[in-house]
Amino acid sequence: MGGISIDDDWEFTSSSSNEVRTIVLVGRTGYGKSATGNTILGRKVFKSRASSSGVSITCELGTAELDDGLLVNVIDTPGLFDLSSGEYGPEYVRKEIIKCMDLAKDGIHAVILVLSVRTRFTEEQETILKTLQSLFGSKIVDYMIVVFTGGDDLEETEESLEDYLGRECPKALEEILGLCENRVVLFDNKTKDEGKRSGQVQELLSFVNIVLSQNGGRPYTNELFELFTELKKRAKELHKQQRKFDSLKEEYSEEAILEFEKQMQQTYDDQLKRITEMVESKLSEVTMKLKQQLDEEQAARLEAEEKAMLAQRRSDEEIRRLRENLEKAHEELRKQSEGRCAIL
Template sequence: MGGSSIDDDWELASTTNETKTVVLVGRTGNGKSATGNSILGKKAFSSRLSSSGVTSTCELQRTVLSDGQHVNVIDTPGLFDFSAGSEFVGKEIVKCIDMAKDGIHAVLVVFSVRTRFTQEEEAALRSLQTLFGDKIVNYMIVVFTGGDALEDDEETLDDYLGRECPEPLQEILALCDNRRVLFDNKTKDGKKKFEQVQQLLSLVDTVISQNGGRPYMDELFTELKEGAIKLSEQQKAADSLKGYSKGEIMEFRKQMQQTYNDQLKRITEMVESKLKEATTRLEQQLAEEQTARLKAEEKAKLAQLKSDDEIRKLREHLEMAHEELRKRGENRCAIL
């Protein structure tokens, strides 16, 4: 975080109305970096099979599409991995916001059809809502990777969701108006690559339109953007100072950068604190849900046992009745 600086690239991007910024989030191994590379049309992010993940910090890459649109793609480390800890996740969230000062046009939530949807992913999405507010879902698009695996099994995404979609994932899809797309990041077919990216960008345009053309921003984005603009203006003013040595001007710039870094640190600590509270609350909620589920299962089990016992007693009564009838029949035959 410390050492973050404002550069000319950011100033250029901030003045380009056509620039769209998308952020990739999801569990380690779901294929975020590979999806980012597919969007960019080049191998910009490190991507390979790894149990521990490849992306270790937020990273921004840019591209210009054939129609002239500028797209910023921000890849994130495993913000959905609870083992990372609130401190790490907090720093990366603030770094992501710092990279997207003009706001986020779409949040791409990446899942893989190769892995099961987990309780941790559900909790992480709840954390995102806690940190950024419920309106963040208005900017979410769900990207399913592993399209090649479904193709090998001659299945569509609808087939997969109809067969494998757990209730929490159904709720997430409902929250984001079923905005979803399937990606095959391994394909060598140029036409297929183009079509899946166009489908995604079409959903991004839908999100932008439905949100009145406004990217997602909150007070954190605003504060960081204002701080960045102030720093940039101060550094330019320092460069034009008269009567100061080069060393003195460098010291002024250093002090200004430190002020901005202190601002980042304060915001990071605030996000970390909020994230810890959200994580604790979610863990408690998940524990309560687990307890309630176990109680319901136990109750169902007891009801089943009671039902089995009643069925057993009924069967015994029927057998006794049959035996009584059989004996009566034998007695009647003996008398005759």
Template sequence: MGKTSSSNEVRTLVLVGRTGNGKSATANSVLGRRAFKSRASASGVTRVCELQRTIIKDGPIINVIDTPGLFDGTQSVGKEIVKCIDMAKDGIHAILMVFSINTRFSEEEQATFLTLQALFGYQIIDYMIVVFTGGDVLEDNEETLDDYLGCECPQSLKDILTLCGNRKVLFDNKTKDENKKLGQVQQLLNLVNMVMSQNGGRPFTNELFKELKEKARIQDNQKKLIESEEGYSKAEMLEFKKEMQQKHDEELKRITAMVESKLKEENEKLLKQLEEEKVARHKAEENYKFVQNTSYNEIQNLKRDLEVAKTHRAPRRSSSPTCSIL
């Protein structure tokens, strides 16, 4: 990545997905350096939301926000969502849904997609790009991403890809090939540009983003006002700043509690929906097995009837006397 930029434009990308899918490794690939901790770990390395940035040569500034597994129940989900929004208060240009071809697509990943949609509204889908990690494995097997998706792709994953306008990219985060590294990042940035174009150049925001941005603006103005005032002692200035910080923290707690409440409500709905789908799927599988067994039994009965018919069928003999040839 270059060190200079001829553009003041900023692109803010947020990576979401299940722990272990390679979000941090993908973020590092986009940045072109090892900025986020990334290693194989069952419990996940990323614990809190974190922002890093890079500047594309003759291009925009790229803000990359890495997140923990927001929906695997290992931390205060609401707190991290609010922190993520606070980092991206000017809006999100693309949400990168990270899946791994090394693991089966799970209900947890479907839940991540559905919960984001429930939390931020249906419009969030217009900003989503699906990133598949594990490109090295496909290359070793001489397969393409389309080959992989065409082989018993779960219907729920097909639905996500369809809703996201089939915006997808494959990442090999282990490659040492510089051209390959640049190529896959450029492919992703092309999709980001497509998302921006389709959304009229406007990043995603909602009332929560606007509220946090307004709170930050008020706090900055108060801070500047206090610093410009004369006649205050150093101790009084520190006290004012302390009070401001307390008010800010209390406001964040209020917003976090609101997000947690909504998230809990949506998760309960989602769990009920997934359970109903599981029961329906189980019932359908049982019906299918019953039909299969019934068909098999019917075929066996027919075979048995044919065998019985054969054994009881006497051979036809001629009643006329045999003719001897002298």
């Protein structure tokens, strides 16, 4: 299955007494996830594909302390849950999902689905939500907030987000907004106005607080996260015990120390294997369902195109026959007219 690296310095709570909010950015590549993360953090932490050839293709964590002392952790995912793009293979996605959980040290307080007003909402974007639900459970939508990037474009046309959604909101998007109870924010990631940037971030964080309140103040968790937390506890305990034995080597035989370390390592490995197998199973299930869905949609589109082409051919044939009949009728009228002229 391949090894998975998990940071040894992982902690279960922040070392600071400050409140913490950890949010995960998801969405298609090129829609402004990294730029949105930078706007939230108030500085450039993540590289944007549009602006740098050195853009990262792995989950990254950026942290900032706001003026009120709130610690904000932002996890940027590189199109991780957009399985429909085929950009990343299952092995890569599996490792990155585990890395994402590893970076979410305090749990996930909100999932930000990043969309763009510059691009029409498509069925491929809808699959991102389906992938999230399949991997992390249907309850993940209770923690979801939608951010639309491209606020500067709407400002130029003097449109509000409500105006945009009034003319560009297909049924699938309406359903997503309904699932997240219309928690939606417009971001202008190009603004140089600090007041405007701060206002956008505060609006987003107010939705994060609403999400937390509606979920009993608890960050999102499910079986995968619980197993992962237990794994981290095992790893931490293993390191503690190793340090303890290192300091008490004179009281224990080398054989006893090696046996204990072997047992602890085996427990850790077994837990890691369970998590890996769960992620692989979920990912395989999601990939199969997505492939089936895309195949069905493609078949439906091809069938619709064939029907349209057949209808067009029938229409063209009907028009041709009507034109021929009309020409024949004109020809008969012409002959009749010539015959009357000859008699006269």
